[in-house]
Amino acid sequence: xxxxxxxxxxxxxxxxxxxxxxxxxxxxxxxxxxxxxxxxxxxxxxxxxxxxxxxxxxxxxxxxxxxxxxxxxxxxxxxxxxxxxxxxxxxxxxxxxxxxxxxxxxxxxxxxxxxxxxxxxxxxxxxxxxxxxxxxxxxxxxxxxxxxxxxxxxxxxxxxxxxxxxxxxxxxxxxxxxxxxxxxxxxxxxxxxxxxxxxxxxxxxxxxxxxxxxxxxxxxxxxxxxxxxxxxxxxxxxxxxxxxxxxxxxxxxxxxxxxxxxxxxxxxxxxxxxxxxxxxxxxxxxxxxxxxxxxxxxxxxxxxxxxxxxxxxxxxxxxxxxxxxxxxxxxxxxxxxxxxxxxxxxxxxxxxxxxxxxxxxxxxxxxxxxxxxxxxxxxxxxxxxxxxxxxxxxxxxxxxxxxxxxxxxxxxxxxxxxxxxxxxxxxxxxxxxxxxxxxxxxxxxxxxxxxxxxxxxxxxxxxxxxxxxxxxxxxxxxxxxxxxxxxxxxxxxxxxxxxxxxxxxxxxxxxxxxxxxxxxxxxxxxxxxxxxxxxxxxxxxxxxxxxxxxxxxxxxxxxxxxxxxxxxxxxxxxxxxxxxxxxxxxxxxxxxxxxxxxxxxxxxxxxxxxxx
Amino acid sequence: xxxxxxxxxxxxxxxxxxxxxxxxxxxxxxxxxxxxxxxxxxxxxxxxxxxxxxxxxxxxxxxxxxxxxxxxxxxxxxxxxxxxxxxxxxxxxxxxxxxxxxxxxxxxxxxxxxxxxxxxxxxxxxxxxxxxxxxxxxxxxxxxxxxxxxxxxxxxxxxxxxxxxxxxxxxxxxxxxxxxxxxxxx
Numbered sequence: 001x002x003x004x005x006x007x008x009x010x011x012x013x014x015x016x017x018x019x020x021x022x023x024x025x026x027x028x029x030x031x032x033x034x035x036x037x038x039x040x041x042x043x044x045x046x047x048x049x050x051x052x053x054x055x056x057x058x059x060x061x062x063x064x065x066x067x068x069x070x071x072x073x074x075x076x077x078x079x080x081x082x083x084x085x086x087x088x089x090x091x092x093x094x095x096x097x098x099x100x101x102x103x104x105x106x107x108x109x110x111x112x113x114x115x116x117x118x119x120x121x122x123x124x125x126x127x128x129x130x131x132x133x134x135x136x137x138x139x140x141x142x143x144x145x146x147x148x149x150x151x152x153x154x155x156x157x158x159x160x161x162x163x164x165x166x167x168x169x170x171x172x173x174x175x176x177x178x179x180x181x182x183x184x185x186x187x188x189x190x191x192x193x194x195x196x197x198x199x200x201x202x203x204x205x206x207x208x209x210x211x212x213x214x215x216x217x218x219x220x221x222x223x224x225x226x227x228x229x230x231x232x233x234x235x236x237x238x239x240x241x242x243x244x245x246x247x248x249x250x251x252x253x254x255x256x257x258x259x260x261x262x263x264x265x266x267x268x269x270x271x272x273x274x275x276x277x278x279x280x281x282x283x284x285x286x287x288x289x290x291x292x293x294x295x296x297x298x299x300x301x302x303x304x305x306x307x308x309x310x311x312x313x314x315x316x317x318x319x320x321x322x323x324x325x326x327x328x329x330x331x332x333x334x335x336x337x338x339x340x341x342x343x344x345x346x347x348x349x350x351x352x353x354x355x356x357x358x359x360x361x362x363x364x365x366x367x368x369x370x371x372x373x374x375x376x377x378x379x380x381x382x383x384x385x386x387x388x389x390x391x392x393x394x395x396x397x398x399x400x401x402x403x404x405x406x407x408x409x410x411x412x413x414x415x416x417x418x419x420x421x422x423x424x425x426x427x428x429x430x431x432x433x434x435x436x437x438x439x440x441x442x443x444x445x446x447x448x449x450x451x452x453x454x455x456x457x458x459x460x461x462x463x464x465x466x467x468x469x470x471x472x473x474x475x476x477x478x479x480x481x482x483x484x485x486x487x488x489x490x491x492x493x494x495x496x497x498x499x500x501x502x503x504x505x506x507x508x509x510x511x512x513x514x515x516x517x518x519x520x521x522x523x524x525x526x527x528x529x530x531x532x533x534x535x536x537x538x539x540x541x542x543x544x545x546x547x548x549x550x551x552x553x554x555x556x557x558x559x560x561x562x563x564x565x566x567x568x569x570x571x572x573x574x575x576x577x578x579x580x581x582x583x584x585x586x587x588x589x590x591x592x593x594x595x596x597x598x599x600x601x602x603x604x605x606x607x608x609x610x611x612x
Numbered sequence: 613x614x615x616x617x618x619x620x621x622x623x624x625x626x627x628x629x630x631x632x633x634x635x636x637x638x639x640x641x642x643x644x645x646x647x648x649x650x651x652x653x654x655x656x657x658x659x660x661x662x663x664x665x666x667x668x669x670x671x672x673x674x675x676x677x678x679x680x681x682x683x684x685x686x687x688x689x690x691x692x693x694x695x696x697x698x699x700x701x702x703x704x705x706x707x708x709x710x711x712x713x714x715x716x717x718x719x720x721x722x723x724x725x726x727x728x729x730x731x732x733x734x735x736x737x738x739x740x741x742x743x744x745x746x747x748x749x750x751x752x753x754x755x756x757x758x759x760x761x762x763x764x765x766x767x768x769x770x771x772x773x774x775x776x777x778x779x780x781x782x783x784x785x786x787x788x789x790x791x792x793x794x795x796x797x798x
Binding site for chain 2: 495496520521522567568569572
């Protein structure tokens with residue numbers, strides 16, 4: 001009897017163990033979860049991703065364009081930093097490099113990509129991005145995916161939060177995080193303050209600024225365009241971190257945009273460095289400070305326009321603010337280190353928890369009602385998540401399918417590549433009640449934020465070749481002209497697989513102005529022009545024209561060659577710049593050309609082959 | 613002669629004339645590097661059009677050249693207008709036996725014209741594949757002759773030669789001319 005009982009118990013345990021193994025917790029379940037995730041993110045060769053992902057490059061000064069859901073890096077758009085590979089701002093006389101120098105630096109710290117909107121959704125025209133370090137804003141054209149405008153914002157340091165004013169991109173507004181002496185340090189002492197700058201989206205001129213005390217952090221506008229919301233920390237206006245925590249609360253600043261426009265029109269602003277600056281004290285109703293727990297961080301308007309959600313950072317809460325009345329309607333606890341919030345299309349919010357290394361999903365309506373079951377789900381991320389963004393979460397049309405976690409630390413997530421580790425992005429499925437981890441991909445430093453644009457939004461809008469520029473050199477119009485005692489103008493074209501002219505002659509120290517047009521007409525036939533020892537690499541996509549002025553170096557022969565592999569004769573695609581001594585009286589290019597028509601042998605150096 | 617035959621002949625003349633305004637011959641070139649975007653050349657009486665820039669850019673690799681002059685295109689309106697005139701004359705000529713001779717002769721001339729044209733096109737295609745620059749960098753591509761209609765492999769390209777809208781119009785006109793000649797007088 002006793003033996004039999006033991007046998008039954010053992011048998012039951014064995015069957016249960018086998019069942020568990022088969023059904024869920026063991027190999028079969030894990031493997032099917034992997035297949036499910038793989039299927040979700042797999043984009044077959046030749047097929048396209050569903051979404052463009054625009055990830056800020058952080059201290060790379062660029063924007064990374066990543067396909068979602070595959071996570072494939074499609075392009076990097078350099079903005080504030082030279083990128084020789086694509087001929088961007090490399091040479092010291094390159095106009096863009098000069099522009100970068102004139103506006104502060106040849107590097108930048110990009111944080112928040114902000115695409116242009118029409119009717120509260122992305123219209124695929126522009127994408128603006130901040131340079132925190134040097135107080136600049138750059139604009140990317142989405143027909144060519146290149147930086148087309150960079151402006152320096154006066155009276156502002158630490159251009160951090162940036163957002164377009166919904167729903168139709170009336171302004172781009174930028175938050176100054178690092179407070180500045182109000183008089184620009186022309187008198188001493190003067191109090192410090194920060195500004196929120198409002199820029200015209202087309203001209204990118206600063207139309208006006210509004211002063212706010214403290215460090216103005218993250219930005220978002222109300223969906224109706226009435227308010228510019230910003231989180232503000234250090235209302236104490238302390239200059240050292242130790243003194244930043246004396247008050248009970250910091251604030252969300254709500255700037256009434258129509259009130260600001262009216263005040264500017266009525267002449268209530270003072271000009272500072274050519275920009276009208278408004279003092280909220282002189283304009284009642286202009287600025288509302290909504291008290292929220294100390295040192296808040298993210299601020300995000302809900303897609304339906306009803307609320308804005310401020311994430312608590314040092315407080316385990318999010319503060320839900322009515323976007324019309326500016327009253328706090330709830331302050332639910334969500335977890336440790338809430339930094340940013342994004343949304344799906346089913347009334348849920350997702351908040352990144354930096355300290356918990358989690359994404360928490362919570363229901364907005366239930367949190368506002370004050371019911372206790374507002375937390376829907378949590379998922380671990382790896383590690384220390386900063387921003388997170390769901391597809392369309394910043395717009396009035398969230399898609400509710402994917403969410404990207406932008407993690408600050410990757411630790412053990414990828415093959416080790418030395419102490420400087422890559423950043424980790426994780427793609428999460430949010431289409432169901434429970435979040436499900438899909439995939440992970442690394443990037444160079446350091447994406448902060450991301451936005452996603454449906455592929456259809458840009459369909460038919462992205463150019464494949466450049467239109468012919470007014471200064472383009474046409475085939476047959478190439479020339480080399482001495483324009484002064486120390487100046488030469490070279491008009492050049494290139495096409496598979498030659499430069500025209502194949503050679504030109506200058507003198508040491510000449511100022512050479514090279515205008516070069518790629519006269520290819522088919523897509524992807526990009527050529528380069530690298531000029532040895534002259535800090536020069538141009539990248540010339542089809543139809544592109546570039547003008548660059550450089551100083552001819554030491555006497556010698558310099559072979560310019562194609563850096564962008566193009567064709568069967570790519571390696572043969574080259575030409576010569578012959579730099580003569582300053583006071584030479586010989587025209588040597590013709591001599592070189594004549595000697596080289598049939599090739600040339602040097603005695604003592606054997607050669608093979610016979611002429612055909 | 614029935615009104616129907618007259619109509620057939622007038623239609624044939626109209627098609628013949630229309631061909632002058634249309635591309636007569638086409639060449640389509642497919643290669644892996646041109647996904648869903650084959651290069652297309654069209655030959656009409658003014659010369660070659662279409663992806664001329666790109667095809668010319670490619671030609672130097674294998675030493676191929678477009679024909680510099682094609683006098684047959686300059687002369688093309690002469691036989692075409694003549695055939696159209698003959699077709700119209702045949703339509704106007706009524707039901708006599710002389711008229712029928714005229715219609716039969718016109719159809720025969722039309723067929724001759726088409727054969728001659730095809731021969732000229734084939735000769736041009738042969739020249740393209742055979743009269744090449746011996747100093748061209750890529751020598752592995754052997755001499756080739758794209759068929760009048762159909763594909764030929766030239767390097768990484770599959771080259772299709774085919775009658776374009778104008779060519780098809782002429783073919784149709786010739787068939788109508790034949791149909792018009794076949795009918796007995798009513």
